[in-house]
Amino acid sequence: MKDSATLIEEIRRIYLRDGHHAYGLYHLNQLQHALQSAARAEAQGFSAALILAALLHDVGHMVHDLGHAPAEDGVDDKHEELGAVWAAARFPPAVSEPIRLHVAAKRYLCAVEDGYEAALSKDSVISLALQGGPMSADEQLAFLALPYARDAVALRRIDELAKDPAAITPTLDNFLQTYVDVARQTLTAQ
Template sequence: MILDWSGLESLLRDAGHSLYGGEAISQLEHALQSAECAERDGAPAALITAALLHDVGHLVAGQGDDDLADGIDDRHEQTGVAALRELFGDDVLAPIALHVTAKRYLCGVEPGYLADLSEASRLSLALQGGVMAEPEAERFGRNPHAVAAIALRRWDDEAKVVGKTTPGLDHYLTIARRAAHTRAGALQ
């Protein structure tokens, strides 16, 4: 599925109310909280948009509430990038593509990071390749999008607060439209 603006907005508004894989908030609440964290930290429009849309692949794939417990990795980062490639360029898509890898990286290089992950995030880590070993971590650290992906990952981790009030979806879709691009420059 490749999303256009109408499809993206409908997906977020309709499917976004499903639970966020093993957490106590919805997909949309998680997306809005992630975007709010990025905006709070002064991130550019592209990175705020990446924070908003980093898990859209779960919605596209139709992630079920029990998928993690059943050992299913929907590879949402890849699905999300594929679905969004007509709307955004590398500045949005690369952090989305790398946010799972950034979790694996942080587990390998930052003491205490793994222990601080939510139970659902630890469960998904096992499905996503586990803690990154040193040689792979060194390669990841040299990726030109690593810093953005790590920032996104930290906002992702923070954005799991039950009942938190955030700006609404329209606010962040306005920012996303500013970060949009033409087809040229999209992550292939």
């Protein structure tokens, strides 16, 4: 396993290389969305693992070679799976599993919460169709039975709110220096 300094540098490289690309159809980029997500998780008092999951939940968009807007081309980039695989090699399940499940959480919320789907942005509606649409009743039960499903729902709610192009947040280095070691300690304790 990589030491924390090497891991922090790897994350910095990914976000400094690709974080400037647009986040969906919003007037912000991937890095701004990631920082806002982490700041919202921190403000809500979530664990270090969920704060890191919020920061890294869309890293899958930056570790594939499908371009910067595959959904607009009718392609589901499966960023949640790519991101979870990437995160699982570096962090405990408390970080990687909410990342893996945050798209399922969107599908779940669309199925169970009145008005949730109608409030989605245009790009989220496009990707929802590619991702399977709202969950069926059986899918909902299976989702809720998964470890970290509740964390994924919390992450999804944060994701929806982290889209303000004028938001002021702590820096990437601030989040990395504060939370990487704490989140990884749960991995060594297992």
